[in-house]
Amino acid sequence: MKKMHLFMVMLLTAMVPVLFNSCNPIPEPDDYAKLIIGEWDMTRYEWDMEYEGEEEIGSEYFNEEDWVWEFDDDKLIMYMEGDHDGTYRYDIEGNKLYTEYATYYEAQYFKITTLNKTKLVLELTYHYEDVTAKYTFVFKRI
Secondary structure, eight states: OHHHHHHHHHHHHHHHHHHHHHHSOOOOGGGHHHHTOEEEEEEEEEEEEEETTEEEEEEEEOOTTSEEEEEOSSEEEEEETTEEEEEEEEEEETTEEEEGGGGGGTOSEEEEEEESSSEEEEEEEEEETTEEEEEEEEEEEO
8 A cells, every 4th residue: 555655746747847848948959040030129238258358247237218129920020219230131940040140149050049929039159269158138029
């Protein structure tokens, strides 16, 4: 009887995390191409850079609709304070957002760390000689 009770407790313990995870699904990378379409308002931009042993960490917060990224099926259109700031092609493979804009930061792509109906977080890193940098772009859906 004790063995049966112990077995049931272990089974229940193993099942509880599964039940909670099923209620809050994480989007599959294949869904990113669909979820990203729309307008995104950048709320914060962060950087963490190291050069010759010196580290610089910072962030900049934006007012509502200061910097908007609009994604359609294959174009990223940027607006800075309401004015057109550039148009770039993009493609999503897994959790990677490939775009010409990433090359301005000496990278090939942005890593999608968060993407759901209301929030988008992109990270971009590069290493070149003595420089290591990580940039984080935080957006909310408009």
